[in-house]
Amino acid sequence: MAFHISSLLETFPRLQDGLKPAVIALATLLGLTALRRVFSLVKVVRSPSYFPKLWTPLQPFTVPGVLFKTASTSSWNHGRDWHWVRRYQSTDRLPAHESKNIDGPISILDVKLRMGSQRSSFFKPEETMEPFTYWGMNLISSNGAMWRKHRRVVGPAFGPELYKLVWRKTLEIYRDMIEVEGWKDKDVVDIPVIQKVTFKIAFLIVRLLPPQAADGGMPVQEALRVVADTIVLFTAVPKWLYYLPIPKLREIQLARERLRVFMQEQVVQRRALVAAGDTRADVFTIMVKSNQDESSKYQLDDDELIGNIFAFLFAGHETTANTFAVTLGYMAINEEIQNEVVEQIMSVVGPDRDPEYDDYPKLDKVLAIFYEATRMVPAGHVLIRQAMEDTVLNVPNPVGEEGSKMVPIPKGTEVILDMVGVQYNPRYFEDPETYKPSRWYGLPPDSERFTAFSVGGRACLGRKFATVEATCFLTLILREWQVLPVFRSGETKEAWSARVMNDTRALMTLSVAEFPLRLVRRKRV
Numbered sequence: 001m002a003f004h005i006s007s008l009l010e011t012f013p014r015l016q017d018g019l020k021p022a023v024i025a026l027a028t029l030l031g032l033t034a035l036r037r038v039f040s041l042v043k044v045v046r047s048p049s050y051f052p053k054l055w056t057p058l059q060p061f062t063v064p065g066v067l068f069k070t071a072s073t074s075s076w077n078h079g080r081d082w083h084w085v086r087r088y089q090s091t092d093r094l095p096a097h098e099s100k101n102i103d104g105p106i107s108i109l110d111v112k113l114r115m116g117s118q119r120s121s122f123f124k125p126e127e128t129m130e131p132f133t134y135w136g137m138n139l140i141s142s143n144g145a146m147w148r149k150h151r152r153v154v155g156p157a158f159g160p161e162l163y164k165l166v167w168r169k170t171l172e173i174y175r176d177m178i179e180v181e182g183w184k185d186k187d188v189v190d191i192p193v194i195q196k197v198t199f200k201i202a203f204l205i206v207r208l209l210p211p212q213a214a215d216g217g218m219p220v221q222e223a224l225r226v227v228a229d230t231i232v233l234f235t236a237v238p239k240w241l242y243y244l245p246i247p248k249l250r251e252i253q254l255a256r257e258r259l260r261v262f263m264q265e266q267v268v269q270r271r272a273l274v275a276a277g278d279t280r281a282d283v284f285t286i287m288v289k290s291n292q293d294e295s296s297k298y299q300l301d302d303d304e305l306i307g308n309i310f311a312f313l314f315a316g317h318e319t320t321a322n323t324f325a326v327t328l329g330y331m332a333i334n335e336e337i338q339n340e341v342v343e344q345i346m347s348v349v350g351p352d353r354d355p356e357y358d359d360y361p362k363l364d365k366v367l368a369i370f371y372e373a374t375r376m377v378p379a380g381h382v383l384i385r386q387a388m389e390d391t392v393l394n395v396p397n398p399v400g401e402e403g404s405k406m407v408p409i410p411k412g413t414e415v416i417l418d419m420v421g422v423q424y425n426p427r428y429f430e431d432p433e434t435y436k437p438s439r440w441y442g443l444p445p446d447s448e449r450f451t452a453f454s455v456g457g458r459a460c461l462g463r464k465f466a467t468v469e470a471t472c473f474l475t476l477i478l479r480e481w482q483v484l485p486v487f488r489s490g491e492t493k494e495a496w497s498a499r500v501m502n503d504t505r506a507l508m509t510l511s512v513a514e515f516p517l518r519l520v521r522r523k524r525v
C-alpha cells in the first residue's frame, strides 16, 4: 500500500502537468461563454424597448440558470419560477432575459389570440419541444402541415363517446381506490401525500388503454412520474453520462425503458383488437388505426404513433393530477365554498345514486372550483413561440391607459407567453390573488373566457377530458368526505395557504409540492 501511495505522489506533479492543458481549455471556454453573455446583455440593454426590461447574467430556462438558482428569485438569477414569484406584481408584461426574446414574456391574452390563429406567423421552437419529440413527432410538438395531420387523426376521438367513457372510468377508479385503500370502513382518513391519491385518479388516461400484463417491473404509473419529473433533465444531460453508475440517471433510464416497453405493448394489444374487429373510437384505437391505414395520406408512422401515445400520457396525467391536488387544497381551507359546492352536488345528484354524465352541465359549481384552482396554479405555465417571419404584434397599453402599440417582431424572435401572468393580470380578474370560484359559476363549459387551457387554434385538446374527469371525481369525493387541512402547530389558514400553495415547482408543468390532507366522512342527514 505504502508503495502505491508513494508512487502516486511521485506521479502527481506529472498528473498536474497533464491536466494543465485541460484546465486552461476549460477556463478559456468559461471565459468565452461569460464574454458572450456580457455582449448579449449589452445588446439587450441597448436595444429599443417596448416593455420594461429586466435582464440577468443567467437566463431562467437554461441549465446554469436552473442549477445556480438561489432559494428565492434574486436579481442576479431569476430562476425558472420568475413568473410565479412576480405574479402579484402583475403588469401586462414581464421582463426580458435574452436578446433573441422580445423584451419579455407577455401576459396579455389578446396577443395570444393572434398567435394561436390558423395563419399564425408563430411556431413552437424545435429546441424547446425536444423533451417531447424524443419518442417521435406528435400533436404537441409539431407545427404547420405536420400539426394539422396529427390533429386531423386524433381530434375526432375527442367527442361525446370519449367523455362518457371518461366519466364511467373515473367512477370505477374512485370506487376501486376506496376499496384498495381501505377507506370504506373508516370515518377519518389521513392522507400523508394527497398527490399520491390524485395521481391514481388521473391515471385514468392510461386505463383507457387495454389492461397491461403485470410483470413485476417498475409500475408504469411510477415510470410515467419519473419520466415526467425528469423530462428536462434527460434532454440536458449528455447521453454518455448514462453509462456511469449514477443512481438517479439509472432510475431515469429504467423508467424510460419501462415506459417504452409499455407503450409498445399497448400498440401490439390494440392492433390485435382492431384486427379482431373492435369498433371502439377512443383516442388510442384511432391512432393505431391511422398507423395501419396505408392508403391514408394522414397515416401515422410507428414513431409518430408512440410519440403521440407519450404526448397524451404526459399531457393528460401530470397536469390533471396536480390540479386535482390544488383543488382539494383550496377546498380544505375554504369551508364555506366547500359546503356551497356540496349543496349543489346534493341537489343535483342526491346522497345515494351514482353521478351520471348527464349531470355534468348541472354541476357548474364543481367545475368552478377546478377552474379556479387551474387559474391559481396554471399547469401550462409558459407558452413559447418563435416568429417564422418578420411580423408585428398589436399590444394593448398597460391597464388604465387607452390604446395599443404596434411591436415589431423580427423573424426568429422568441416570444414567451407568461400564463401565470395572464391568470394574475388585473386586466382580466378582479382580486386575482383570491381563490374565488364564483367567478366561473354558470360559465358554459367551453367558454374562451377561461384561458388556462390556452385559447385559439392550439388550445388544449384535452380540456373537456380534464373537466369531465374533474367534475366526476370532485363530486364523488366531496359528497362522501369533508376535506380538511393538516395544520402545523399554531398554524392559521392563511399561514397554511402561504406555506403549501406557494411552494410551487416550475418544470414542464407548474405544480405544488406534496402536502397532506385529512378526509372526514360526512354524516347522513
Ligand code: HEM
Binding pocket: 139, 140, 151, 205, 311, 312, 315, 316, 317, 319, 320, 323, 374, 378, 379, 380, 381, 382, 383, 384, 452, 453, 454, 457, 458, 459, 460, 461, 462, 463, 465, 466
Ligand atoms: C388541468 C389540466 C390541463 C391543463 C391546465 C392543460 C393546459 C394546456 C395548455 C396551456 C396547452 C397549450 C400548450 C401550448 O400551446 O404550448 C395544452 C395543450 C395540449 N393539451 Fe392540455 N392541459 C390539461 C389537460 C390535458 C389532458 C387531460 C389532455 C389529454 C387527454 C391534454 C392534451 C393536450 C394536447 C394534446 C395539447 C396540444 C394541442 C395542440 O397543440 O393542438 N391536456 N394544454
